[in-house]
Amino acid sequence: MIIGLIIFSVLFLALALWRLDWALLVLIAALPAYLIRFTIFNLPLTLLEVMILISFAVWFFKNFLPGLKKLPPYPFSWEIILALIISFAAAGINNFSLAALGLWKAYFFEPVLLFILLLNTFKNKKDWRKIFSAFLVSAAGIALFAIYQRITGQFLPPAWAHSDPFRVTSFFSYPNAVGLYLAPLTMIFSGWLFYEIKEKTAQNLGRIILIISGIVVSFLAIWFAHSEGAMVGIMAGLVIFGILANKRLRIITLIIIALAVAATFSYPPLKSLILEKATLSDLSGKIKQQQWQETMKMLSGQKFFTGAGLDGYQAAVAPYHQAGIFFNRDHLANFDSLAYGSAALRAKYWQPVEIYLYPHNIFLNFWSELGLAGMLLFVWIMLKYLSTALILNINYNRERRSEKYLVLGLMAAMVAIIVHGLVDVPYFKNDLAAMFWALIALLSILNLNCRNERELK
Numbered sequence: 001m002i003i004g005l006i007i008f009s010v011l012f013l014a015l016a017l018w019r020l021d022w023a024l025l026v027l028i029a030a031l032p033a034y035l036i037r038f039t040i041f042n043l044p045l046t047l048l049e050v051m052i053l054i055s056f057a058v059w060f061f062k063n064f065l066p067g068l069k070k071l072p073p074y075p076f077s078w079e080i081i082l083a084l085i086i087s088f089a090a091a092g093i094n095n096f097s098l099a100a101l102g103l104w105k106a107y108f109f110e111p112v113l114l115f116i117l118l119l120n121t122f123k124n125k126k127d128w129r130k131i132f133s134a135f136l137v138s139a140a141g142i143a144l145f146a147i148y149q150r151i152t153g154q155f156l157p158p159a160w161a162h163s164d165p166f167r168v169t170s171f172f173s174y175p176n177a178v179g180l181y182l183a184p185l186t187m188i189f190s191g192w193l194f195y196e197i198k199e200k201t202a203q204n205l206g207r208i209i210l211i212i213s214g215i216v217v218s219f220l221a222i223w224f225a226h227s228e229g230a231m232v233g234i235m236a237g238l239v240i241f242g243i244l245a246n247k248r249l250r251i252i253t254l255i256i257i258a259l260a261v262a263a264t265f266s267y268p269p270l271k272s273l274i275l276e277k278a279t280l281s282d283l284s285g286k287i288k289q290q291q292w293q294e295t296m297k298m299l300s301g302q303k304f305f306t307g308a309g310l311d312g313y314q315a316a317v318a319p320y321h322q323a324g325i326f327f328n329r330d331h332l333a334n335f336d337s338l339a340y341g342s343a344a345l346r347a348k349y350w351q352p353v354e355i356y357l358y359p360h361n362i363f364l365n366f367w368s369e370l371g372l373a374g375m376l377l378f379v380w381i382m383l384k385y386l387s388t389a390l391i392l393n394i395n396y397n398r399e400r401r402s403e404k405y406l407v408l409g410l411m412a413a414m415v416a417i418i419v420h421g422l423v424d425v426p427y428f429k430n431d432l433a434a435m436f437w438a439l440i441a442l443l444s445i446l447n448l449n450c451r452n453e454r455e456l457k
Helices: 001-020 020-030 031-035 045-068 077-093 098-121 125-151 176-199 204-224 227-244 246-267 268-278 284-297 313-320 335-341 343-349 362-398 403-421 430-456
Strands: 035-042 043-046 324-326 350-352
Touching: 001 045, 001 098, 001 343, 020 031, 020 098, 020 125, 031 045, 031 125, 031 430, 043 098, 043 324, 045 430, 077 098, 077 313, 098 246, 098 335, 098 430, 125 324, 125 430, 176 204, 176 227, 176 313, 176 430, 204 227, 227 246, 227 403, 246 268, 246 403, 268 284, 284 324, 284 350, 284 362, 313 362, 335 343, 343 350, 362 403, 362 430, 403 430
Parallel strands: none
Antiparallel strands: 035 043, 324 350
């Protein structure tokens, strides 16, 4: 394996020296390469990290250092500096352990390097299409393998090989990873699709077919993974997209919402199911509520400002952890009273609960890992991203330019991340952190292009 990794690294270095833009496109298409892990001189690394570090080294020594060019005043520059400082301090809370420093470099330092690389390499007006195409290749690979698992039942992790319901995982170790990865990309592809439809050029038909195929297989993979949070995130993103896109889509979106609400309240089983999911009354919801209660107890003490630090959540929340919950899966009346008086019922309805790596809520995730300041900073980054996208969309809409759909796709992608993140962990994973900062880079590229075009007029 090491020989193969060395050969790949040498070839990737050669590609980066020859065409850095192509190397970055390979990197983006291979974000899940973090799953390939190895150790060199007792230093744990992933293949994704190697590609990021090689690409940045080539850019730094070949493009930046020779001319001693100053980095331009990027959008989000101060936020990036603060994110690096706060996250590094969060590693210090746990004495800069190797695990904490490993998380810092994988979730903050290297994704920021990717942000810098994308912003400095893809400057031309149409370069965004190359990045979108790389994401399409990545999504297709993830989705098609998930669909293959659904058809054949092969290559599933043992924990999910006989799950009920049957859930696919693609290359990942758990089903929700499929939704966390594909939901934002599905939103990006939706914006790209509308852009290509509006442009109406000779090459667009082939692109349109590929984009539609990517959206379809991505959604099928999410469906087969039973990633409910991802599906809700996609629906929220589509609502935002439809309302802001144009008058026709806004009317269609509002009609669909009205019909969906009417169907929900007129069909009791559907109403009951949606209420159960919305109120987190199912097993998954009850477990998450228990997680959040334990996390808030942990954060309400001395760790209110500092959080638990990187790689510190499980140890910090352990004193507040409840080994399990009683789950009334049969909807028995007066369940608490019955369970209190019956050892047999308590044994039957007892559901063990493990200590997870994160609280499974986007705000508590950042708070527990980075402290209150880190959580507020990332809330600010997401709000600034959405407001920048909204202003950019208004400008493009005023000029009747098709690029507004690209911006709306990026906005809807962040909405999907936030909504899904209310019940999951949409950032603290190598590929997701890289994707998060890639989205910010993409929006920044469009914003800088728009600003430059206005200055030239």
